[in-house]
Amino acid sequence: MPPRVVLVGLPGAGKSAVGAELASRLEVAFADSDDLVVCAAGRSVAAVFADDGERAFRVIEARVIADALAGFDGVLALGGGAVTTESVRRALAAASIPVALLTAPQHELLGRMAGTDHRPLLTADPAARLAELSESRDPLYSEVATLTIDTAGRSIAAVATELRHQLTGDMS
Numbered sequence: 001m002p003p004r005v006v007l008v009g010l011p012g013a014g015k016s017a018v019g020a021e022l023a024s025r026l027e028v029a030f031a032d033s034d035d036l037v038v039c040a041a042g043r044s045v046a047a048v049f050a051d052d053g054e055r056a057f058r059v060i061e062a063r064v065i066a067d068a069l070a071g072f073d074g075v076l077a078l079g080g081g082a083v084t085t086e087s088v089r090r091a092l093a094a095a096s097i098p099v100a101l102l103t104a105p106q107h108e109l110l111g112r113m114a115g116t117d118h119r120p121l122l123t124a125d126p127a128a129r130l131a132e133l134s135e136s137r138d139p140l141y142s143e144v145a146t147l148t149i150d151t152a153g154r155s156i157a158a159v160a161t162e163l164r165h166q167l168t169g170d171m172s
């Protein structure tokens with residue numbers, strides 16, 4: 001069985017937080033591609049970027065995502081840049097499963113990530129960097145997404161409720 005749903009979107013969109021909340025409500029397992037990379041590499045995401053560079057990170061990321069799409073049947077959150085790898089986009093399309101895009105205005109994404117320092121692509125001038133990432137990635141998110149949820153001004157719980165509703169029709 002493939003994942004029930006895969007979450008995509010820019011850093012700070014809430015993929016990890018909403019994914020964990022949704023999995024708990026659906027009483028299924030939760031997995032996050034960043035955690036799977038950490039397991040596979042035996043190092044933190046930041047350490048893989050620092051030691052081996054982004055390209056090496058993307059290779060490991062694509063491999064753990066391919067494995068999860070084949071053998072994990074819970075809720076799967078992807079890292080924000082996973083969709084930049086063509087094989088990931090193809091694997092998502094081939095899986096024929098719901099892919100939920102979480103969106104929010106850039107100022108809100110930045111506010112949510114303020115004070116965190118574990119995203120190596122956003123350490124220097126995060127506002128400018130996030131704008132660049134949004135411009136280059138938004139078409140890719142649209143390409144893979146089967147549904148979109150605007151998270152602006154909404155809590156993690158509210159977004160999880162909306163996503164569960166969209167997936168199951170359950171309004172509670």
Ligand SMILES: Nc1ncnc2c1ncn2[C@@H]1O[C@H](COP(=O)(O)OP(=O)(O)O)[C@@H](O)[C@H]1O
Nearest residue numbers: 010011012013014015016017112151154155156
């Ligand atoms: N809808 C939301 N409202 C407020 N805070 C949020 C929301 N979604 C996520 N957060 C918070 O923003 C931060 C980044 O969320 P995270 O789930 O790690 O994002 P992502 O995995 O998409 O990068 C976390 O501190 C999380 O608790």
Ligand SMILES: O=C(O)C1=C[C@@H](OP(=O)(O)O)[C@@H](O)[C@H](O)C1
Nearest residue numbers: 010011012034079080081119120
């Ligand atoms: O946008 C990106 O390229 C990245 C996003 C991060 O995940 P989140 O989107 O969960 O923060 C993590 O995979 C890594 O720092 C690279």
Ligand SMILES: [Mg+2]
Nearest residue numbers: 015016078079
């Ligand atoms: Mg995350």
